[in-house]
Amino acid sequence: MKMDYLAQTNQNLIIIDEIVNDETPITAPNNVHIGIDLGTADIQTVVIDDQGVPIAAFLDWADVVRDGVVVDYAGACRIVRSQLQKVQNKLGIEPKEAITSYPPGTDPRISINVVESAGVVVSHVIDEPCSVAALLHIDNGAVVDVGGGTTGTAVIENGKLVLSLDEPSGGRHVSLTIAGGLGVDMAEAELCKRRSHEDPVIAAMARPVIEKMSDIVATHIVDHQPEAIYLTGGGTLIKGFADIFRQTFPKIEIVELSRALYLTPLAIASYGLTLQGEE
Structure with missing residues (x-):
């Protein structure tokens, strides 16, 4: 189902x-x-x-x-x-x-x-x-929503929300890293971020920020055992995002959707x- x-x-x-x-x-x-x-x-x-x-x-x-x-x-x-x-x-x-x-x-x-x-x-x-979580009818899992400014985690157990937390780390922080690394303004950094699938250098620059996001989520779910983590939000579209989460959570299924x-x-x-x- x-x-x-x-x-x-x-x-x-x-x-x-x-x-x-x-x-x-x-x-x-x-x-x-x-x-x-x-x-x-x-x-x-x-x-x-x-x-x-x-x-x-x-x-x-x-x-x-x-x-x-x-x-x-x-x-x-x-x-x-x-x-x-x-x-x-x-x-x-x-x-x-x-x-x-x-x-x-x-x-x-x-x-x-x-x-x-x-x-x-x-x-x-x-x-x-x-x-x-409601849209996907999640019974036991976690939704990680990575927006421009925040990473939010919702943990659902037995069909009920048991935890919902948010931390200030998102796509904008990736753009700040790219801007600093390349010496460009934020507008150009945003465009570079959206081209991360075409440029391995950009993907490599984003990696430490994504790793921080995965650490944030690990802290959020430390007292829980979700069957799967569902990734949503534009921030999750950065190349390598799901792979980093799979490395951080090797025992948890990481679910990506087509146009997050x-x-x-x-x-x-x-x-x-x-x-x-x-x-």
Whole structure:
């Protein structure tokens, strides 16, 4: 059953990759679920239908959040408002409600305030790794969410969340290392990081930061025995990321997904289906 959820999620992530930032109008289904993810490196909005299939997705690279805190409130609000307008234009419906998320240990009201500034009601808010755990129906495992600024870990045992922690180490710290090593600015370092699969030098520079992230997760789960660790977040796309985690956790299955950059916003939107099923 676990593989069924993984396979379906991988398929939906591929769909998002195909439709992201496509504004071509379509006929909207009767019910939609909107998830908004305020990340350190990007802001994403994903819309799914009642079957969980993505029908719209928008992504803007943005430097408006640092370590789970909005540092450019006006900029974050502007991007969310713009993405919701694109949703309205594409689907022909006015968004009324949305679900959003927050890094573990931060104040969820920060995300809520940004999203509601765009004129929609936040129906629910969930911490980022827990949204992924719900999407994948994890009974015993850990979700590691590596965003731009933080590494979050959620541990699930017997289907229940028992631990959710966050530490300030993420993709931005990799970029800082690259910027220092190459003598370039952060914008260029970000582009280099995204090319890590093409450049072994970049991958080698990122390795110590990834090892630190794996050490953080090891500390998080020291009193637990997850069957598997599920990797999510754009930070996990750096070349060699999963291999380093496999070296750190040789007895734990390390699970990668096809387009991890979109996994959290998909999970946030899909949380609406979980809530619907509970009604």
